Amino acid sequence: MKTINEQTNHHSPDWDLVIEPQSSLFDLNLKDVWRYRDLLWLLVKRDFVSFYKQTILGPLWFFIQPLFTTIIFTFVFGNLAGLSTDGLPQPLFYLAGITAWNYFADCLTKTSTVFRDNANIFGKVYFPRLIMPLSIVVSNLVRFGVQMLLFVGMMLYYVAVGAKFELTLWALLFPFLVLLMALLGLGLGLVITALTTKYRDLAFLITFGVQLMMYATTVIYPLSAAPAKYQWLVALNPMTGIIETFRYGFLGSGTHTLYSLGYSVLVTVISLILGVLIFNKTEKTFVDTV
Numbered sequence: 001m002k003t004i005n006e007q008t009n010h011h012s013p014d015w016d017l018v019i020e021p022q023s024s025l026f027d028l029n030l031k032d033v034w035r036y037r038d039l040l041w042l043l044v045k046r047d048f049v050s051f052y053k054q055t056i057l058g059p060l061w062f063f064i065q066p067l068f069t070t071i072i073f074t075f076v077f078g079n080l081a082g083l084s085t086d087g088l089p090q091p092l093f094y095l096a097g098i099t100a101w102n103y104f105a106d107c108l109t110k111t112s113t114v115f116r117d118n119a120n121i122f123g124k125v126y127f128p129r130l131i132m133p134l135s136i137v138v139s140n141l142v143r144f145g146v147q148m149l150l151f152v153g154m155m156l157y158y159v160a161v162g163a164k165f166e167l168t169l170w171a172l173l174f175p176f177l178v179l180l181m182a183l184l185g186l187g188l189g190l191v192i193t194a195l196t197t198k199y200r201d202l203a204f205l206i207t208f209g210v211q212l213m214m215y216a217t218t219v220i221y222p223l224s225a226a227p228a229k230y231q232w233l234v235a236l237n238p239m240t241g242i243i244e245t246f247r248y249g250f251l252g253s254g255t256h257t258l259y260s261l262g263y264s265v266l267v268t269v270i271s272l273i274l275g276v277l278i279f280n281k282t283e284k285t286f287v288d289t290v
Contacts (some may be wrong), residue, residue, distance in 0.1 A: 032128040039127055043135035048142060062146040066102060070095045084225040086253040089163050092154055093251070097219035100246050103144040104181040104239055105210050110136045111189025112206050115197050115282070126201050129283040130276070133190060137182045144178070155250065171249035180242055184268040190275030194282035209274065218243050223255040224267045227259040235260060 033040075070091050077083045078090035085093035111133045118132055158165070196202045217239045218226075226234050232242055241260035248256035 030191070033130055036127050040131050040135050040138065043132065044142075047139040049137065062143050063083060063150050066095060066098050066147050066150060069098050071285045073098070073220055083221045086222045086224060088165055088247075088251055088253050089158050092158055092163070092165070093247070094220065095151050095154055096247050096251060097217075097243055098179075099144070099147045100181060100243050100277035101214055101217065101219045102147065102241065103140060103178070104185045104242075106140045106143070107137050107182055107185025108189045108192075109187055109206055109210055110140070112192035112196065112202075114189070114191045130279065133186060133193075133279075137186050138191075140142075141178075141182070151250075168249055168252050170245060173245060173249060177242055177246055177249075180235070180264060180268050181239075183272050184242075184264075187268065187271030187273075187275035190279040191271070194275075194278045197282060198264055213237065213239075218247075218254075222247075222253070235263075238264040238271075240264075 011019065073094040074090045101212070114133050114136065140252060155165075193203060193205060214220075217237045218234065223231060223234060223240060223244055239256075241262075241264035244254040245256050245261050246254075248254035
């Protein structure tokens with residue numbers, strides 16, 4: 001005769017997924033993220049459709065927002081304030097910074113509220129929670145791609161009118177720079193969303209903080225135009241090295257160094273690792289506090 005344990009083991013099914021109440025901090029379940037990749041694309045499509053479904057102009061807002069921002073920056077900072085643009089055409093200079101900054105800022109602000117915005121879904125059904133912030137980064141990439149078309153179109157216009165700027169070999173780093181912006185926004189956003197589960201006040205400060213952070217980045221002025229005693233402070237912002245490299249690659253102007261880009265890479269890697277680990281720890285208990 002077989003024992004009860006032997007019979008139980010004989011008839012037990014081979015489970016492909018086991019949900020446990022506790023797991024290691026470093027157990028990130030990245031295989032589950034890959035298995036749920038169809039859900040990732042579904043969420044990306046949902047974000048895109050739901051945001052523009054009830055708008056009149058639809059995806060044209062992708063062009064309108066950076067174009068109007070560029071016009072305002074050109075009038076206020078270029079004409080009234082007279083800030084330097086390193087000899088580049090003012091609209092082209094500002095649009096380059098706005099295009100790069102918008103992608104990073106969108107990834108950061110939308111990821112920073114992912115727990116609060118999706119508490120109902122997280123509390124009802126299982127799926128790798130990291131799917132949700134990843135879908136935000138990917139969906140924002142669509143908007144960034146459209147705005148890059150606007151930037152390239154403006155470059156072609158200024159080439160036609162004889163403006164002086166040049167495309168350098170550093171433009172080949174463009175995919176790498178996009179990855180850096182995405183991962184930096186993702187990492188910082190994951191840290192903030194974990195903190196906002198206990199400290200709700202941070203959610204109100206994030207939008208304001210991102211706006212202030214923009215003025216501490218070389219979006220509206222080149223690093224060379226900042227006072228010498230404050231340049232080190234502006235360079236501490238990891239987006240400064242990314243934007244300066246972006247401008248240097250596409251426009252041939254900017255304070256670009258391998259040191260500044262390397263610093264941006266280092267901060268991005270540290271932010272991403274901390275963000276994922278903190279997110280992984282918080283996701284197990286956040287339903288009790290949100």
